[in-house]
Amino acid sequence: MSATPPAANPSPLLETEALTKYFPIVRSIAEVVGRKPGRAIHAVDGVNLVVNAGETVGLIGESGSGKTTLGWVVARLHDPTDGALRFEGKDVFALEGGELRHWRRNVQVVFQDPVGSLDPRLKVWQVVGEPLRAQNQMERWFARNEPKRVVREYRTKVRKERERLRLEYRPDLKARQFLTTEYEKGVAQRAKARDEARRRLDRDYEVAIARADKMKPAPEDLKRVEAEYRAALERAKKAGMPPKQRQEILYQFRPDLKERNRLTNEYDAELARRTKLRTEEEKRLGKEFKVARKAAKKRKLPPEEKKRRYAEYRTFVKVARKAARKPKLPPEEKMRRYEGYRALAKTLPPPPVIPKIPVPPMISNAQIRRRVAEALPLVGLMPAILDQYPHEFSGGGRQRISLARALIVNPKLIILDEPTSALDVAVQAQILNRLVELQRERGIAYILITHNVAAVRFVADRVAVMYLGQIVELGPVREVLERPVHPYTKALLAALPVADVRRRRTRYRIGGDIPTLVDPKPGCRFAPRCPFAEDQCQLNDPVLQPRPGAPSHQVACLRAEQVAGVSPADLLQEGGGAAATLKAAASGALAAG
Amino acid sequence: MIGTRPVLSVENLSVEYEVGAGRFQAVSDVSLVIPRGRVVGIVGETGCGKSTLAQAIPRLLPEPPAHIRSGKVIFQGTDLVKVPRSKLPLVRGTGIGMIFQEPLNSLNPAFRVFDQIAESVQMRHWRETGVLPSFHPGPTPFDYSRRPMPETADVLTHPIIPPGAKDEVTRRVSTMTRADYRKEVLDYLRLVRINDPETILNLFPHELSGGMRQRIMIAMALSQKPALLIADEPTSALDVTIQAQVLTLMKELIDEVHASILYISHDLGVVAETADDLGVMYAGRLVEFGPVAEIFESPRHPYTKSLLRSIPTRYKSDWPMPTIPGSVPNLSQLPRGCRFHPRCSLAKPICSREPPPPLRVMAPVTGDETPHKSACHYAEEVANLP
Helix, strand or coil: CCCCCCCCCCCEEEEEEEEEEEEECCCCHHHHHCCCCCCEEEEEEEEEEEEECCCEEEEECCCCCCHHHHHHHHCCCCCCCEEEEEECCEEHHHCCHHHHHHHHHHEEEECCCCCCCCCCCCCHHHHHHHHHHHHHHHHHHHHHHHHHHHHHHHHHHHHHHHHHHHHHCCHHHHHHHHHHHHHHHHHHHHHHHHHHHHHHHHHHHHHHHHHHHCCCCCHHHHHHHHHHHHHHHHHHHHCCCCCCHHHHHHHHHCHHHHHHHHHHHHHHHHHHHHHHHHHHHHHHHHHHHHHHHHHHHCCCCCHHHHHHHHHHHHHHHHHHHHHHHCCCCCHHHHHHHHHHHHHHHCCCCCCCCCCCCCCCCCCCHHHHHHHHHHHHHHHCCCHHHCCCCHHHCCHHHHHHHHHHHHHCCCCCEEEEECCCCCCCHHHHHHHHHHHHHHHHHHCCEEEEECCCHHHHHHHCCEEEEEECCEEEEEEEHHHHHHCCCCHHHHHHHHCCCCCCHHHCCCCCCCCCCCCCCECCCCCCCCHHHCCCCCHHHHHCCCCCEEECCEEEEEECCCCHHHHCCCCHHHHHCCCCCCHHHHHHHHHHHHHHC | CCCCCCCEEEEEEEEEEEECCEEEEEEEEEEEEECCCCEEEEECCCCCCHHHHHHHCCCCCCCCCEEEEEEEEEECCEEHHHCCHHHHHHHCCCCEEEECCCHHHHCCCCCCHHHHHHHHHHHHHHHHHCCCCCCCCCCCCCCCCCCCCCCCHHHHHCCCCCCCCHHHHHHCCCCCCHHHHHHHHHHHHHHCCCCCHHHHCCCCHHHCCHHHHHHHHHHHHHCCCCCEEEEECCCCCCCHHHHHHHHHHHHHHHHHHCCEEEEECCCHHHHHHHCCEEEEEECCEEEEEEEHHHHHHCCCCHHHHHHHHCCCCCCHHHCCCCCCCCCCCCCCCCCCCCCCHHHCCCCCHHHHHCCCCCCEECCCCCCCCCCCEECCCCCCHHHHCC
């Protein structure tokens, strides 16, 4: 595979669609009892990524941006929460058990920690040969099970078809089944809608409370206000006030508390109202469902019609069987029956071709050793190390062993999770060279997960910048690293250390707080730290969109075109911490552009 | 600040490890000078002896298997190599602060942040006031900040207490309360720019992020009021954005507390940004030393030159990227002559026969006062390398 950009319309090797992975947070008992909706960490949130055969996609971003989780989900080491993953057009999330294990040879992972991912009790040939043995095992499994699977699949299809035909002459059953699924769907839908509404209500309540808190007296006034309140209280007590009035006096001095109380009461009342409404609605719908079911029972066909349809079905089966058994009929009769058979058989799925796969022999240790000895030179290791243990190697050596283990089954895609972050520059250069060379020889695709921008620059064709579970910028590596558009990419690049004493300067530091990943608020996730953020950024979700004039370069930023002209170096100007300066720079660039 | 007596000078230090039957030198014949208020960086590949050097200076290496073969480590006028092993606890943590690479492994998981920093504040407090806690078995720890270390190690066996006040002082009990420690610990947490230190104080190390843990380590090291801070890859485990924060912090702290830093790293980018002087180590030897600008502008050792060239700055279309052929030699089978000659593009027959001359002073290119030294037969010709 050459390093030039892939052909105009290459078939994607891997394609994700709104890939999502949430890690649920265990609810406390109080939350369960209070019917609070469950919360989750949104590690990967709606990622659309395409990897073509033989290309490298780099994933960069800070820790906690979901790079590794994305890699794990793509390799199906984590089960996804939502979304689709197609590998060579096949839905990977539908695979299970042996099929999944058989698929795994296509995607290999080089894990972040070469010490933790190599079994210290296995020798090099055993560690590297392990996937070979697993692959052999799965090939044998596949050869034995594929015919069975094909038959099973056909039988399922036929059973479903029979069921359909049976329901054709039992409309009552059909109607009942339909009603039941509809009812269950409705229940689930209503529960989801309620959860949504509850979440909205909670957020509105929080916002309103925050607004009420702004009415609170300033901290320096607090003591004074309290003293005044106490004085007023004393006065009222002397005047013989009823105890109920106490609260009113407090509210005179603390309007924020009054507002809070009102809001909380409203909130509680709303919750109670909804609970009541829900119970009533469910009762009513349940009753309606039961009535409808009863009515459906009466929807039987008239006996003669039922008999007619059933007879038709049986005749078809009989005729078809006879036709198959006794082909020596007069040609016209044969043709007539055959036509009838064809007409009905169209509704049945065609019989499958049962594959005959020879079962490969079990792989021997000698064969594994030979294959490993052949694979080690690929990553620059000597075959003489077969009988050594991983701990005898330096960090670079272990990383090479991990790479050899990934390569040995000839995968189509390797997920490289920080393959060089623990290595020295000289070794890093050697390994990166090797990766590119192997890609050219074998056409392997890589997903390179790293925060080392230098490695991404050298190995990747395209690069995706991730921030808090979302891709914020995606495009050809030169384009993204030299003319970054998204403010986060700019900030990340400006924060890199540069091995050049002439450009020795303080690096850019991203200010602001990192928003939480637990049920993140709507709006751009980078907005709280972004020097260019406006009010709209806090409210609207940016969508990954191609830039005008550069369809391969996608950016998720509402102000993409305004900030495109600002270079990362502009973030570093004197007094660059002030957002005002940066905004001035942005508008300056806007005016110039 | 610069120009007075150096904080630390290492002279011809050699450290050996005895493992099984073999023994190999991890650090051979290294000499270094760290002036006051300056940041000295050490770079080199894994296994070149950087960390051994960092731990040998405050005598933190386990002895055995490590063994300081020869040389001097003169800190504030005292040769730390001569301190007998039984007296080492008195020396440690009294002027040299240490920041380790893995903050999670160097913090005790069973104690809250407060307890860990308070312990170090307490030790310093005892040292400064001459208070002997009842459970402390030995004599008072030595206090560098009060007087210069005596020339001979024997003096260390006696507590350093004002003459004539011995009994009175040793029986004094610390009057510091927990609240006092809390106040001081909070000051140090604020010094390392931790937001909301009151909350952080009560957390356990595992509840903090990597950057936060590293800042706790720095706060612990600073609470000893060290004259020298040894930072062994302090930012290697951190994100670039966090790394930038920690580095900026360290630079600001140098100005605030007037400490010198020995900064050990394999990241040339970080060193270029942080260090004033730079030493390059290869297979246990210091092969080049000088002002950082000079080393980056005109390296005078072929190893430094190829190390600088293998920093990836290229795109895939420029494959392959230059790299150093071969790998770092095994310390038990070092090549004869110059240790770098099997991987050196400049190597001539003399390089495999004779070890290179000790560090030679080169003609300065920039106006920095630290001399630029290189240990290569052909130091002048390195500049002409491609």
